[in-house]
Amino acid sequence: MTNRNLFIVVFLLSPFLSFSQFRKYSNEFLNIGAGARGLAMGGAQAASVSDGTAGYWNPAGLALVEDHPDVNLMHAEYFAGIGKYDYVSVAIPAQDNKRTLGVSLLRFAVDDIPNTLFLVEPDGNINYNNIQTFSSADYALLLSYAQNIKPINDKQLSFGVNAKVIHRKVGAFATAWGFGIDAGLQLRADKWQLGIVAKDLTTTFNAWSFKFSEKEKEVLYLTKNAIPVKSTELTAPRLVIGGGYNFNIGSSVKLLAEANLDLTFDGKRNTVVSTKAVSIDPHIGLEAAIKEVFFVRGGVTNFQRALSDGDLINQKKVWIYQPSLGAGFRINNVTIDYAFTNLANQSNPLYTHIFSLHLGLIKKEKY
Template sequence: MLILKEDRMKYLRPFIIALLFMAGTKPLLAQFRKYSNEFLNIGAGARGLGMGGAQVAGVEDVTAGYWNPAGLTGVKNDPQLSIMHAEYFAGIGKYDYAGLAIPTANNKRTIGISVLRFAVDDIPNTLFLVEPDGTINYNNIQTFSSADYAFLLSMAQELKSSREGRRVSFGGNAKIIHRKVGSFATAWGFGIDAGFQVIDKKWRFGITARDLTTTFNAWTFTFTDREKEVLYLTNNEIPIKSTELTAPRLVIGGGYNFKISKSISMMAEANIDLTFDGRRNTVISSDPLSADPKLGLEATYKDVFSIRAGINNFQRALADGDTLNQKKVWIYQPAIGAGFKLNNFYIDYAFTNLANQSNPLFTHIFSLKFNLKKKEK
């Protein structure tokens, strides 16, 4: 005989949660999701993460393909390659990034490609843990992975430059998104980003429109007859094709670069992240507009060694010591970092908090960057 639905559900819960986390189960034709494709908001490069994600105005390297594609025009003469790896939640989640920027012969245009992956591996599939007679068979447990991929194809054009060091640039991304949950669910999506940047000797300004045309993910689901039977007997809806939409997002930033001494320079930047998909838990929260500020600071010694700090993700949350759950306080997400340059090689490090200052979930992030020197003829 079959085990009771309530008992079987406790064994199916890990599988169901993992599946619903990525895909949802309702067969909707299309819907906006506030937090869809959130892996695209983590960041790229330890330098930017160490500055709290405040990068849209001052980024001038290969990671601009992620932060602001217009900044790719800062890559001159030689191609530039960057790679990054990070692990979250004690290695459960793995996040990887790789980017390549190639300037054209006249240094007025740059093309780039960026690849991002966020994955959780070895998720238990407990669909068949319980045999039809009600006994538990642990040999039936299999594992699967839930992985998100993004491929960003970038192009940036320098619109104007001057002898005084001012550069005006425009850039855009075409991004392809692929999400896969084991053999059960697959999604493909497409979106477009656009960016604008002005960099002077001291002042910097940047603006990026992400998901400019509304990014979509089209989901398809595949279950065997046996899997459908288990889902049906445990009173779970069997997913059908669905589409989720990601609303546009606007990031505006300004920065200032100044000298403290002949050897030490300082770069300060502030960004504000504007979303248009309804009220969020941010500093400015309204319907439909919400605003989330980001602040970053970088000090550099002789263009060789840098230290960084940043803060973002301001939210109102219940105070930990309030047993009545009535008092709310402001929390935030801090970050620090450092960088070192040796000829054409850069190594950057960031120490960031995934939660907030009262409930720390820190992680270490390293990234490498290379200038690929062309062979002289």
């Protein structure tokens, strides 16, 4: 093997050879989802997504945005409004409908966090006037490109890539910048679809820097808190494989069933399949479309083993899961979707209402 080929092999394998540097749950805000449709279907979108949210789920799906630009907006609030999650995307097809460009922006933030570093005065008195607030916010910008490939035996193949820029900020104390790449494929026939997405393909990194005043450092030292220094946070590659099938129920109802498998390679996780080499987390989703106007959706994901609530000795484990439901309706080129999801599992009361808007920007014809 030549030196050049050896370099290429080492470069491609390097994300898988340095797991000890990875943080297993790095950049978790990028795993929440995008669009009420996908969230209502339990995140099972890799094979069937075909609108502007494909920039998040599988960039190859953007190739199906044709003829006019596509806009998606979403807002959600978690923990009774403490955490706010916003998403916006724009997909713009080229004139030949063979390729599509996309831009997506995500923000997850907790605002108005009290800073109690100087709550206690040097003389021991408590002064609530010294409390200030700050925000902890995570941002991601996805720049996407998708293209159709020549049909193969009446099957349409498309591919897409994302370049993502990540910015994370915790008040004036900490700032991180990161960069990563995703890539995906979709294969579609008359009734079925297949999708595969490699997220954080070359390993996504966040380079953190910290800034504290001398007074803040003194308080942290006296209260026996560690003073952080510059660090790098790595996100390991993740592979998503999905398949979907369309059923016709009568002349006016269509049913889409899709299943996805999330494969992670950073050690054991609490998932259905959990080994040192790979962990597998399934997503299952259904969508019933009535005359392509009304939609009803459901999904299940986040299967985990947990201690039974009724077990007083904490030895019995049961399977728990995260359910979701949703609906939507379409009027001309406008679609409004709703999702009702749980943050953790079927017994956790932290449910969230999510709304999203899908708008097709149809250009007016010139006369």
